[in-house]
Structure formats: C-alpha cells, structure tokens
Amino acid sequence: MGDAQQTAALSGQIVQLDGLDGQLIERMRHEALTAPAPWKAEYGEFQSGGWWTTSLMNASGDAADVRITDGTARPTALLRHMPATAGLLDELGLNYMWVRLARLEANAFLWEHRDYDELDQVERHRLHIPLHTKSSAFLVTGGTKVHMAGGRIWRLTPTYAHGVCNLLGPDRIHLIADVYGDDAYQQLAGRTKEPSAAERLPAASEADLAERLAAARCLADLGYVDAAEQLLLRLFYSFALPEGTAYDLIATLHTALGDIEANQRWTAAKSKLLALVS
CATH class of the missing domain: 2.60.120.330 (B-lactam Antibiotic, Isopenicillin N Synthase; Chain)
Structure with missing residues (x-):
C-alpha cells in the first residue's frame, strides 16, 4: 500500500x-x-x-x-x-x-x-x-x-x-x-x-506464518499451550495480516494437536471478538 x-x-x-x-x-x-x-x-x-x-x-x-x-x-x-x-x-x-x-x-x-x-x-x-x-x-x-x-x-x-x-x-x-x-x-x-x-507493518509470507506455527507447535508439545497461543496472537502486532489470521492459526494448531474442542472454542472466539456473521 x-x-x-x-x-x-x-x-x-x-x-x-x-x-x-x-x-x-x-x-x-x-x-x-x-x-x-x-x-x-x-x-x-x-x-x-x-x-x-x-x-x-x-x-x-x-x-x-x-x-x-x-x-x-x-x-x-x-x-x-x-x-x-x-x-x-x-x-x-x-x-x-x-x-x-x-x-x-x-x-x-x-x-x-x-x-x-x-x-x-x-x-x-x-x-x-x-x-x-x-x-x-x-x-x-x-x-x-x-x-x-x-x-x-x-x-x-x-x-x-x-x-x-x-x-x-x-x-x-x-x-x-x-x-x-x-x-x-x-x-x-x-x-x-x-x-x-x-x-x-510488513506483510507476512506463507513461510513466515509456517515458521511461527511450527514454533507454536513446539511450545504446545512441551506443554506450554497458553504460550503457544500467545505467540500466534502477537503476530497481529508484527505483521499486516488478513483479518482474523491469528485466530485461524490457533484453530489450526489445535486441529494438529487433535483438540477439536479448543479448535471450536477459538473459532467461536474469532466470531465474537471480530463480530463476524456465521
């Protein structure tokens, strides 16, 4: 821009x-x-x-x-x-x-x-x-x-x-x-x-997002799930992202972890916090 x-x-x-x-x-x-x-x-x-x-x-x-x-x-x-x-x-x-x-x-x-x-x-x-x-x-x-x-x-x-x-x-x-x-x-x-x-803010490439998602997965695998979520949420302050990207990445993380309830919780949070119409 x-x-x-x-x-x-x-x-x-x-x-x-x-x-x-x-x-x-x-x-x-x-x-x-x-x-x-x-x-x-x-x-x-x-x-x-x-x-x-x-x-x-x-x-x-x-x-x-x-x-x-x-x-x-x-x-x-x-x-x-x-x-x-x-x-x-x-x-x-x-x-x-x-x-x-x-x-x-x-x-x-x-x-x-x-x-x-x-x-x-x-x-x-x-x-x-x-x-x-x-x-x-x-x-x-x-x-x-x-x-x-x-x-x-x-x-x-x-x-x-x-x-x-x-x-x-x-x-x-x-x-x-x-x-x-x-x-x-x-x-x-x-x-x-x-x-x-x-x-x-700089645009995030697919490689940037993949790198951060991999880092979050490492934290989650060590038991630091909250820290993994916050790492992804903070991307909003480092990159110009499409709306809701951080929430989508967290949902993706939980899908990879096999936690469907957490995936659904973050998908609902995205809709609530951004007032999206489902």
Missing part, C-alpha cells in the same frame, strides 16, 4: 483532533496517577492480562462499573477527585455515553477485536486522550502501527478490527470517552489531522 492509500485508509480509523494545553495534561496525568481509582479487570477474553479500567462517567454513577453500555452518563465519585479532568470534560460539552481511565501494563496486549457491535445502532464515537505513555505502547489498525502521542485528543473508530499493546512500559494510561454524535462533537471532529507517526 502506498503512502497516499495508507493515509486514506487510516483517516477512517484513527485521526488526531484538537491539541490540549500541556499544563492541563500534566494536571490530568497527576490526577490519573494519584486518584483513589477502583481499577477493575474486565473483558478478559480480549486481553493477555494487564488491562485495567475505572469509570469517570457512566449511567450508574459507580466507578467500579466498567462494562460498556449505552446510556446517559453522570459523574462517578472518582471524578470528584479529578477537578482538572472534570473541567476539560465540561468544557468540551459533549454528550457522553461513558468516560473511563484505561491502564495497560508493560508486556500486555489487547487482542485483535471490534467494539460497539453489542450496542444499539446509534451514532457514537470514541475519543482517546493519552495521559501517560511511551512509544512502545501502540495501536494496530488496518495493518498499521500508530503510537497515540500525548498532547492531543484522538478519535478511534473501534468498529474496525484493532488491537493495542504496551511492550516495555511504563503503564499506558488513557482517558477514553465514548460520546454520541451531536453539534458539539461535529465541531470537534471538523478539525482533524492525520497521525504523524504511522508505520505500515
């Missing part, structure tokens, strides 16, 4: 919106790192472990309620400990569905997936504000690696297959706001900028 094609493809998936004041970001970062947040592990089927969230605004008003649903968001008690963050959310004037902090630990992965498929089909958008991050934390979407740098609001379209990893640390902390489409959102969305540091 050429640079122009890559930019066009990415523009529907991830873009930068407004820049934010550096001092405000510092205050928000301090709040995120020090507020008494009830971090919760949720969506275990999407991750390797190390993904934690806590809610700032949602329909229940409970910061420990982190399973995303449609609704009219109201502040949780946690947001009262974060005045700079609350001030920015108020200033943006958006129609919030859910606002949360998301923390991804070092050597942690969110596997390839889509979001929003389980919600009512109304216009909604996902905004990211990076608060604490380094370049070893990045998003992959459309076979392209993007580090969401601090200092700006980012818009991600999560109905495209995507995944996130944090290879080295420190913990990546983002404020994530799911918002409904309205005039305030349209005004914000009218000021877009393409990602400044997007890197197209």
Whole structure:
C-alpha cells in the first residue's frame, strides 16, 4: 500500500483532533496517577492480562462499573477527585455515553477485536486522550502501527478490527470517552489531522506464518499451550495480516494437536471478538 492509500485508509480509523494545553495534561496525568481509582479487570477474553479500567462517567454513577453500555452518563465519585479532568470534560460539552481511565501494563496486549457491535445502532464515537505513555505502547489498525502521542485528543473508530499493546512500559494510561454524535462533537471532529507517526507493518509470507506455527507447535508439545497461543496472537502486532489470521492459526494448531474442542472454542472466539456473521 502506498503512502497516499495508507493515509486514506487510516483517516477512517484513527485521526488526531484538537491539541490540549500541556499544563492541563500534566494536571490530568497527576490526577490519573494519584486518584483513589477502583481499577477493575474486565473483558478478559480480549486481553493477555494487564488491562485495567475505572469509570469517570457512566449511567450508574459507580466507578467500579466498567462494562460498556449505552446510556446517559453522570459523574462517578472518582471524578470528584479529578477537578482538572472534570473541567476539560465540561468544557468540551459533549454528550457522553461513558468516560473511563484505561491502564495497560508493560508486556500486555489487547487482542485483535471490534467494539460497539453489542450496542444499539446509534451514532457514537470514541475519543482517546493519552495521559501517560511511551512509544512502545501502540495501536494496530488496518495493518498499521500508530503510537497515540500525548498532547492531543484522538478519535478511534473501534468498529474496525484493532488491537493495542504496551511492550516495555511504563503503564499506558488513557482517558477514553465514548460520546454520541451531536453539534458539539461535529465541531470537534471538523478539525482533524492525520497521525504523524504511522508505520505500515510488513506483510507476512506463507513461510513466515509456517515458521511461527511450527514454533507454536513446539511450545504446545512441551506443554506450554497458553504460550503457544500467545505467540500466534502477537503476530497481529508484527505483521499486516488478513483479518482474523491469528485466530485461524490457533484453530489450526489445535486441529494438529487433535483438540477439536479448543479448535471450536477459538473459532467461536474469532466470531465474537471480530463480530463476524456465521
């Protein structure tokens, strides 16, 4: 894919919106790192472990309620400990569905997936504000690696297959706001900028995939089945792959191992995580 094609493809998936004041970001970062947040592990089927969230605004008003649903968001008690963050959310004037902090630990992965498929089909958008991050934390979407740098609001379209990893640390902390489409959102969305540091991942050859599958089989034969599965899942972050390839490879691995139940489980996981119609 050429640079122009890559930019066009990415523009529907991830873009930068407004820049934010550096001092405000510092205050928000301090709040995120020090507020008494009830971090919760949720969506275990999407991750390797190390993904934690806590809610700032949602329909229940409970910061420990982190399973995303449609609704009219109201502040949780946690947001009262974060005045700079609350001030920015108020200033943006958006129609919030859910606002949360998301923390991804070092050597942690969110596997390839889509979001929003389980919600009512109304216009909604996902905004990211990076608060604490380094370049070893990045998003992959459309076979392209993007580090969401601090200092700006980012818009991600999560109905495209995507995944996130944090290879080295420190913990990546983002404020994530799911918002409904309205005039305030349209005004914000009218000021877009393409990602400044997007890197197209290399295509995987049949030999590349065969080599990784053989390595996974060796691990599985030694009894390290989880490690074998994770080796294949991580291919999504190294190569530009056809959608769902990592899940197909794991299913193939289990077929070779004679484990039909595991093959069926991973085939079902692919359909669930990527919202595929059978």
